[in-house]
Amino acid sequence: MLFCPSCANILLVDSNGGQAFQCQTCPYTFRIRQTHTSKKELVRKELDDVLGGAAAWENVDSVEIECDKCGHGRAYFMQIQIRSADEPSSIFYKCCNEKCQHQWREG
Template sequence: MEFCPNCGTLLRVNKKDGKSLYICRCGYEKDIDESSRFEHSDKKQSEDEIVIIEDTNMTMPKVKEECKKCHNREAYWWMLQTRSGDEPATKFYRCTKCNYTWREYD
């Protein structure tokens, strides 16, 4: 990464007259020498690569919460932001006995 010496902004890579340059919005330009060349590619993770593990030996914290299905009094719990960022996170529970999962909104 290169930063503009004039304004401190991250420099973008662009081509001008067949040459690669670092450029900035303020007008600063710098040649990219061959020793500092790089390649970058973005690879998005496809849904096929996402793995969900259904492990019965979960390492999540436990809490005393009654299961609505089997009435066991212990459950694993975790929180996820399922709604917009200005709303509280959703708390999930999973029964340690029957693996029934439910959620609680605050």
């Protein structure tokens, strides 16, 4: 991004072939002599686990429900209010099978 040195407005690409940047408010023009590209990799910030991570599943009860992924007949569950107070709670499940650990929700 380039800015005009006289009025500090952003310079836009010239509509006459794109060989220059020009200011919209004053007659300043910056001629493009060579192409320049740059690429910057953005570092994504680490996301927090909405359900509280592994510690949230330590002291929860289990119920008889079939896992969609492995077919195991038991899963841990917890209820969390994720919407407004007048909406019902959502029930989150985690498969009790140590090899599966699939998570899903109802509601």
